[in-house]
Structure formats: C-alpha cells, structure tokens
Amino acid sequence: MLRCITAGKETLISTNCNAEAVAKLVKDHQIFCPNCGGDVIFKNGTVNISHFAHRVAECKYVGHEPETKSHIKGKTILYEWLRGMFPTAFVQYEMHIPTTGQIADVYVEHIDGVYAGVKWAFEFQHSQMTIAQWEERHNLYESVDIQDFWIFDKAKFMKFSSARDFTDARRTVKFDEHIYDKTGLLYFLDLEKSELSIEFNYIKTPRTIMVGGYDRTQYFTYHEPRDNSIPISSVRVRKCRTFDYFVLVTDSLEFYMEDRLRYVLRILEQKAMEKKEALYLERLLEKGNHARITYGDKFADRFKDIIADSDGELNYYQTLFSPDDDSYDKELELMREDVINLNIEQFFSKYKRIVEAAVSNREEYRVFKASDDISLRVLTKYVNLADLRLVGLLKEQGDMTLQEYLSSKYKDNISLSVYVYTKHRDTLNRLERRKRRNQDYINEMLSKINRELLVYGSSHTAMDYAIEYRNLGSIDEVENCIAQIKEKFYVRDPLADELTN
Known part of the structure; x- marks a missing residue:
C-alpha cells in the first residue's frame, strides 16, 4: 500500500515520506492501515517503489488486490x-468506501468547480x-x-495473436468483451x-486459407486506428452533456x-431508464398497498386501471407510443412522475378524487x-x-x-338526438x-342521405337511430334528413306503406 496513518491520524504517503522518521514509527508500532487499522511496516527498497505492507495479513475488503x-x-x-490534472480535488491512495467495503486504488472527490460533488474510483x-x-x-x-x-495492466491483459504475419492482431477474451460492451471503452496502461491505450473501435479482418482441399476463413481482430x-x-x-458521466480522451x-x-x-440512457423504471415500480407498490389498505379493493383496482398501460402492464414508460403520437397520454406521464416524486400523503391528496x-x-x-x-x-x-x-x-x-x-361537454349534440327522438x-x-x-x-338509403345516420349491427331500435343524429349540425339539418327519409322510402320502397300508414 502507498498510504498509511499514524497513531495521531496523520496521513503518510510512501513515495514522499521521511524514511528515518517512518522507521522509528514502525519500530514503535505507531503506523496503521487506514482501512482495516492493521499494523503496517515500511518497505523502502532500492528496486521496488517504497510502500507500506501489513505486518501480518492483507486487508479483507471487497476487491482487495x-x-x-x-x-x-x-x-x-x-x-x-x-x-x-485536478489540483483542487481530493485525490487519495487506497481510499476505503465504508458503505460498500471497498478500497479504491485511487479515489477522487471534486470539491469545487463544475465537477463539485463528483466522485471517481480509479482501479x-x-x-x-x-x-x-x-x-x-x-x-x-x-x-x-x-x-x-x-485501468488494466497492458502487459498482463492486452494479448496478441501468434499467427504468422498477424502478430499485431488482438486476442480478445470474454472478460474484455464483457467490459467493452458494458462500458463502451477499454483502458490499458x-x-x-x-502510456494509456484507449480501445474504442475493434474491427475484424478475414483471412482465407486452403486446408485439406477446402477454404477455411479465420477472423483477426484489430483496433482502428492502430496507434491508440x-x-x-x-x-x-470528458464529461457527458446529459449525465454526470466521464470518459478518458485525448486530442x-x-x-x-x-x-x-x-x-x-445509449448505454447511459438505457441504464437511466432501467433505474427510473425500478424506482417507479418500487414506489408504485408502496402507493398501491396503501390504497388497498386505506381505501379498499375497489379503489385500489381503479387506481391500478388508471396507472397501467392500455394492455394492463405497470410500466413507467409508455412503451407503445412516443411523445409525438396522438395516443400518448401526457397527463398519465405526469401522474407516473408524481408516483416517484410525491410521498404517499402528497400523492393521494392530489389524486384521491380522480380515483x-x-x-x-x-x-x-x-x-x-x-x-x-x-x-x-x-x-x-x-x-x-x-376512456373512463x-x-x-x-x-x-x-x-x-x-x-x-x-x-355539459356535449350539450348541443345530445339535444339533437333528444329532439329527433321526441318529435x-x-x-x-x-x-x-x-x-x-x-x-x-x-x-343504402341512409348512406345516400347522410352517412352519419348509419347504425351498424343487426338489431336496432328507434332510439339507436335517433342517437346517430347527434353528429348533425343543426335542427334544420335534422329536419332535412327526416324529410328525405320520408320521401325516399315513399318513392322507391315497394313497401313504403309501412312508413306512411
């Protein structure tokens, strides 16, 4: 380890400490691991970098190497x-993260400036x-x-093909591929x-050779550009504009x-969506349980109907529609946001009447x-x-x-149906x-008069016909259509006496 603390809680860095003073502290058992509190010694060799080491055993924290x-x-x-690069930030060797039990090789916490509050762990x-x-x-x-x-040790982790004439081709393993897919980048020191190698663009090159009379194609992986x-x-x-997320780049x-x-x-956006979806479902469950206990089953069932998608799924995102679609329910989006942001009392104070x-x-x-x-x-x-x-x-x-x-909303339309049904x-x-x-x-006859009057299905009453008049523009239009019905059926229907008797 490169950092230790004294009995007086003073931090010592192995690469710039006073070797004689530290040797005395070691002799008196007065320097300790800052993470586990174990007794440490000082190794001030001429070959290896000066460092501290546990006197008896290594730390047992998560990920200790x-x-x-x-x-x-x-x-x-x-x-x-x-x-x-960050002279005003708190930068520390081998920092213990109490909440996770980890020791970060190099920990960075930004105190001021545009990155204030941002925390990094370099491993x-x-x-x-x-x-x-x-x-x-x-x-x-x-x-x-x-x-x-x-940051991976290049000598240990970056492997190359041993095929003839293809010695600069990469030999990747599932571990490399997993991290590359998960984070988008790979770093080798x-x-x-x-020097830092930044891996961001792998390409595959085929080579076909004749084996036993048959063509055999092999694929070799390279990085483009080769010099990275x-x-x-x-x-x-470099900081992402949308998220507090950073990548290493060079001009x-x-x-x-x-x-x-x-x-x-895209990885960050997907992770943000998944995180918000999980938070939404967690808080929706809390509010759903409260609704059932406090207001009863019928209330809770209607609350679920309101908050669910049209197919009954309890998703945060309206997956079937985009915000530009006519079917996108903006008010439902706001309600789901309130599920996340409001506590139970605030939420039902706002939405109890609606349910x-x-x-x-x-x-x-x-x-x-x-x-x-x-x-x-x-x-x-x-x-x-x-719709309800x-x-x-x-x-x-x-x-x-x-x-x-x-x-109230359809007053004029309703009055037309009532008028024709009554008169x-x-x-x-x-x-x-x-x-x-x-x-x-x-x-056929009704469609020639006004298609708004058509009643579909097999069994209709006079009321069903009257209801369709709601879509007409005025009483004059109603009277005009009724007159045409009487005229057309009287003139063209061989059984028109049924309408006149």
Whole structure:
C-alpha cells in the first residue's frame, strides 16, 4: 500500500515520506492501515517503489488486490496524473468506501468547480479477475454514485495473436468483451512507458486459407486506428452533456471516438431508464398497498386501471407510443412522475378524487347502457370503459358526476338526438320495423342521405337511430334528413306503406 496513518491520524504517503522518521514509527508500532487499522511496516527498497505492507495479513475488503511491484507502480502513475490534472480535488491512495467495503486504488472527490460533488474510483487491475468479480465491484461503486474507471495492466491483459504475419492482431477474451460492451471503452496502461491505450473501435479482418482441399476463413481482430496509445500526461477527462458521466480522451483520438461515445450515451440512457423504471415500480407498490389498505379493493383496482398501460402492464414508460403520437397520454406521464416524486400523503391528496371519480364513473356508465332515457344512452357514444381510466378525462371532469360532465361537454349534440327522438318517433319506429325486413336496403338509403345516420349491427331500435343524429349540425339539418327519409322510402320502397300508414 502507498498510504498509511499514524497513531495521531496523520496521513503518510510512501513515495514522499521521511524514511528515518517512518522507521522509528514502525519500530514503535505507531503506523496503521487506514482501512482495516492493521499494523503496517515500511518497505523502502532500492528496486521496488517504497510502500507500506501489513505486518501480518492483507486487508479483507471487497476487491482487495495483493500488492505487487506492478500494482504499486500503476497506482502511483494514476495518482500523480490525477493530482496534476485536478489540483483542487481530493485525490487519495487506497481510499476505503465504508458503505460498500471497498478500497479504491485511487479515489477522487471534486470539491469545487463544475465537477463539485463528483466522485471517481480509479482501479488499476494487474491480477486476473472474473466477470462476476468485476460486476460485483462495478455495481457496488454504482450503488453509491461513484464512477469507476478500470485501468488494466497492458502487459498482463492486452494479448496478441501468434499467427504468422498477424502478430499485431488482438486476442480478445470474454472478460474484455464483457467490459467493452458494458462500458463502451477499454483502458490499458503501459507501466514502462506511462502510456494509456484507449480501445474504442475493434474491427475484424478475414483471412482465407486452403486446408485439406477446402477454404477455411479465420477472423483477426484489430483496433482502428492502430496507434491508440498516448502518454498519460496527454489524456484528459470528458464529461457527458446529459449525465454526470466521464470518459478518458485525448486530442489525437477524440475525433475518431465520436461514434463510440454515442454508443456510450445509449448505454447511459438505457441504464437511466432501467433505474427510473425500478424506482417507479418500487414506489408504485408502496402507493398501491396503501390504497388497498386505506381505501379498499375497489379503489385500489381503479387506481391500478388508471396507472397501467392500455394492455394492463405497470410500466413507467409508455412503451407503445412516443411523445409525438396522438395516443400518448401526457397527463398519465405526469401522474407516473408524481408516483416517484410525491410521498404517499402528497400523492393521494392530489389524486384521491380522480380515483374516486373513476370508481363512480364505471357504475354510472353501466346505468347509461341499460337506460331507456335517450339523454343517458347517447352519453355512451362519447366514452367507453377504456376512456373512463384516462387521467386527462378524469382531471377535466373535476368534481362533476360523469353525467354532468358529458352532458355539459356535449350539450348541443345530445339535444339533437333528444329532439329527433321526441318529435319524429313515428318515423324512427317505422324505420325500425322496416330494418327487420330489409337491412341492406335501409343502409343504402341512409348512406345516400347522410352517412352519419348509419347504425351498424343487426338489431336496432328507434332510439339507436335517433342517437346517430347527434353528429348533425343543426335542427334544420335534422329536419332535412327526416324529410328525405320520408320521401325516399315513399318513392322507391315497394313497401313504403309501412312508413306512411
């Protein structure tokens, strides 16, 4: 390790401490591991970088890597580079993260400026690790909003093909591919040259050879551009415009990296969506349970109907539509956002009345469907059961009953149906009787008068015909259509006496 603390909580860095003073502290057992508190010694060799080591055993924290010459040197290069690039930030070796139990090789926390509050963990990886181990450590950092940068020892991790004439082709393994797909980039550090290789554009080149009389094609992986290694002093950090996420770039490669950086952005967008979806479902469950316990099953069921997609799925995102579609429900989007942002009391203070309206609307709608009152039956033409769950409709309805809301909104239309049903009932009754005997003929005649008057299906009453008059423009238009019905059926229908007797 490169950092320790004294009994007086003073921090010592192995590469710039007073060796004689530290030797005395070691002798008196007065220096300790800053993470586990274990007793440490000082190794001030002439070959290896000066460092501290546990007197008895290594730390047992998540992801601890046994110290080697390469590991120490890699951490040192990263530490010095970060200290030079961010002089006002808190940059520390081997920082213990209490909430996750990890020790970051180099930890950075920005104190001021545009990056204030941003936290990074730089991990120099020299020893082999599994995908599962990397996932665990990566997810732990992510869980506490620390962005982790994984810098791999180039000598250990970057492998090349041994095929003849293809010695500069990469030999990738599943571990490399997994991290490349998951984060979008790979970083390799050359300890001898202090160069960073940024991997962002792999390409495959085929080679076909004759084997046993048959063509055999092999594929070799390269990186384009081939020269993608840069002195670490030239590497800088670039921030994503949308998220607090950062990548390592350099002036010489940044232009070539743009396509891959767009891929990184898509990764971030997908992760943000998944994170928000998970948070939404967690908080929706809390509110759903509260609704059922506090307001009862009927209320809870209607709440679920309102908040669900048209197919009944409880998604945060309206996956079937984009915001530009006519079917996109903006009010539902706002309600789902409130599921996340409002506590239970705030949420139901805002939406309790809406859910109660949805409960009573279903009951009213059933009354409309069964009613013999045309002024109620006609209301079913303006909504259906699916409409009664729309947040926009429920908000617009306000404190009115469904009957009051629809009757007010479609007052003029309803009055036309009531008018024709009241004044011209006899004509409609005769049309109903004629419909039973010659359905196709009735539809043909009505379509020539006004297609708005067509009634589809096999069994219709005079009221059903009257309801269709709601779509006409005025009473004059109603009277004109009734006159044409009487005239056309009287002149052209061989059985027109049924309409005149």
